[in-house]
Amino acid sequence: MASLKALKIRIGSVKSTQKITKAMKMVAAAKLRRAQEAAEAGRPYAQRLEGVVASLASKVTVSESSPKLLAGTGKDDVHLLIIATSDKGLAGAFNTNIARLARRHAQELLAQGKTVKIYTIGRKGRAVLNRQFPKNIIHSIEPGDLGKLSFADARGYADDLIARFEAGEFDVATLFYSTFKSVLAQEPTAQQIIPVAIPQAGAEAETAGIAAVTYEPDEESILADLLPSNVAIQLFRAMRENAASEQGSKMTAMDNATRNAGDLIKRLNTLYNRQRQAAITTELVEIISGAEAL
Amino acid sequence: MSLHFELVTPEKLLRSEEVYMVVVPGSEGDFGVLEGHAPLMSTIRDGNLEIYKAGATTPETIRIEGGFAEVNEKGLTVLAEKAG
Numbered sequence: 529m530a531s532l533k534a535l536k537i538r539i540g541s542v543k544s545t546q547k548i549t550k551a552m553k554m555v556a557a558a559k560l561r562r563a564q565e566a567a568e569a570g571r572p573y574a575q576r577l578e579g580v581v582a583s584l585a586s587k588v589t590v591s592e593s594s595p596k597l598l599a600g601t602g603k604d605d606v607h608l609l610i611i612a613t614s615d616k617g618l619a620g621a622f623n624t625n626i627a628r629l630a631r632r633h634a635q636e637l638l639a640q641g642k643t644v645k646i647y648t649i650g651r652k653g654r655a656v657l658n659r660q661f662p663k664n665i666i667h668s669i670e671p672g673d674l675g676k677l678s679f680a681d682a683r684g685y686a687d688d689l690i691a692r693f694e695a696g697e698f699d700v701a702t703l704f705y706s707t708f709k710s711v712l713a714q715e716p717t718a719q720q721i722i723p724v725a726i727p728q729a730g731a732e733a734e735t736a737g738i739a740a741v742t743y744e745p746d747e748e749s750i751l752a753d754l755l756p757s758n759v760a761i762q763l764f765r766a767m768r769e770n771a772a773s774e775q776g777s778k779m780t781a782m783d784n785a786t787r788n789a790g791d792l793i794k795r796l797n798t799l800y801n802r803q804r805q806a807a808i809t810t811e812l813v814e815i816i817s818g819a820e821a822l
Numbered sequence: 823m824s825l826h827f828e829l830v831t832p833e834k835l836l837r838s839e840e841v842y843m844v845v846v847p848g849s850e851g852d853f854g855v856l857e858g859h860a861p862l863m864s865t866i867r868d869g870n871l872e873i874y875k876a877g878a879t880t881p882e883t884i885r886i887e888g889g890f891a892e893v894n895e896k897g898l899t900v901l902a903e904k905a906g
Contacts, residue, residue, distance in 0.1 A: 566834075569835060570834065572834075573901060576892075576901060577901060580863070679831075741862060742860060742863070744849070744850050744864035745865070750865055753865050753890070
């Protein structure tokens with residue numbers, strides 16, 4: 529049995545924890561709104577670019593000379609997993625879910641005898657994967673606050689990735705991030721970004737609708753220009769989605785924590801009152817029996 | 823009698839409006855786009871985008887950097903990496 533004093537201290541500490549989780553929830557809610565708007569504002573660009581790349585790609589015949597970002601290296605041996613998570617924890621299962629999907633993917637690839645390389649963006653993803661695949665991690669980036677990332681940052685990561693690709697470090701790159709569906713639902717997603725995955729059926733339907741399009745300069749040059757941008761855009765979009773997902777996940781987690789703390793306080797309070805009453809009763813009994821003895 | 827014009831950056835959709843004409847700094851030279859322009863796709867160089875609203879004589883200019891412009895039957899879409 530804890531003493532009355534100990535119980536009181538315990539209640540105090542749970543109360544201050546609850547204050548913190550409540551504040552974190554508020555902060556997450558405010559940040560979520562901004563991140564969600566940003567994620568949604570970024571979608572039109574990414575979608576249009578995807579459409580353009582798809583329609584261009586369907587016009588250009590893939591050959592030896594076509595850009596590697598489109599055609600690939602012709603091999604499928606070395607896979608790069610780009611794992612985008614956040615730098616901070618306390619966001620429920622957000623980081624764990626992404627890491628789990630990536631881990632499963634990595635295990636499948638290893639079972640097929642492929643070489644797996646891991647490129648992490650975000651400290652939390654690195655921490656999880658470092659335990660299981662310490663030798664496979666080739667590079668790690670710590671982006672800091674996801675909500676503050678600009679397109680220039682994403683461009684920098686993309687340039688680094690493309691340089692590695694050109695140097696022949698890997699054949700296929702897959703990006704892992706969490707798509708923001710709603711505040712309560714975030715879905716870990718895997719997306720192949722190098723070489724560009726081309727939605728065949730959609731591309732044909734689209735090109736059929738467009739009459740003879742004039743290209744300035746020619747298709748190949750535009751494509752060569754667009755493909756690196758496309759990698760940057762996909763990365764940027766993933767970051768934005770991640771930022772929104774992180775805040776959503778954090779908000780839910782902190783809401784749960786606040787509620788749990790509330791329950792705990794209620795239980796501790798009941799316990800405290802019961803003990804206090806017991807102490808008073810004992811004291812009374814002592815006084816009365818003392819008076820009777822006289 | 824108007825051209826649907828959209829200016830999009832990775833951050834957000836900056837403009838989506840009906841205008842009279844837009845002059846785009848294409849990588850092989852500036853070109854003006856009016857309603858009913860033939861389908862075209864062009865990369866752009868860093869420069870100023872000139873937007874002529876209906877009836878206005880002085881254009882509104884927006885500085886854009888990198889990206890490309892696409893004209894199709896729906897109108898003109900400029901995808902710029904940086905704008906404003």
